[in-house]
Amino acid sequence: MEVANASVYDGSTATAEAVLMAHRITKRKKAVLAGNLHPHYRETVETVSGMSEHAVVALPPRPDGAEDILAAIDSGTSCVVVQTPDVFGHLHDLRPIAEKAHAAGALLIAVFTEVVSLGLVTPPGEMAPISWSAKGNRSAMRFRSVGHMLGCSRRA
Numbered sequence: 001m002e003v004a005n006a007s008v009y010d011g012s013t014a015t016a017e018a019v020l021m022a023h024r025i026t027k028r029k030k031a032v033l034a035g036n037l038h039p040h041y042r043e044t045v046e047t048v049s050g051m052s053e054h055a056v057v058a059l060p061p062r063p064d065g066a067e068d069i070l071a072a073i074d075s076g077t078s079c080v081v082v083q084t085p086d087v088f089g090h091l092h093d094l095r096p097i098a099e100k101a102h103a104a105g106a107l108l109i110a111v112f113t114e115v116v117s118l119g120l121v122t123p124p125g126e127m128a129p130i131s132w133s134a135k136g137n138r139s140a141m142r143f144r145s146v147g148h149m150l151g152c153s154r155r156a
Contacts, residue, residue: 012044022079022107031079032072035059036086065090070100077106
């Protein structure tokens with residue numbers, strides 16, 4: 001297992017690191033962000049990408065959960081960043097997104113902000129994403145620590 005964990009404080013920075021990793025792997029410089037990605041994750045990816053002059057296509061938020069992320073994926077896409085459950089609580093089947101991304105030569109980055117949710121839903125890893133990022137402050141509460149205890153990116 002390859003892990004990028006250098007400069008990672010929480011899930012948003014782990015997501016930005018995963019995007020940079022996708023750029024390095026695919027040799028492309030465009031990330032597509034789902035509209036229902038948590039705004040802090042979106043802003044962090046946009047900030048880091050802006051410093052490295054990488055393109056970010058951020059779809060608009062859709063509280064109803066209906067967005068067409070597949071239409072934004074093309075041959076210049078390095079990665080597609082999705083979240084399930086998303087910021088509005090919608091669950092997404094990542095398989096069609098993974099198939100389209102992989103067919104275009106892009107990587108799928110699945111984000112989850114609530115690690116406890118994985119006990120109730122199909123984990124992103126079972127839906128074939130190549131990379132994931134997580135936030136683990138729920139697990140840190142047990143230790144009464146301040147801040148986040150987990151931020152990681154994994155390339156499968």
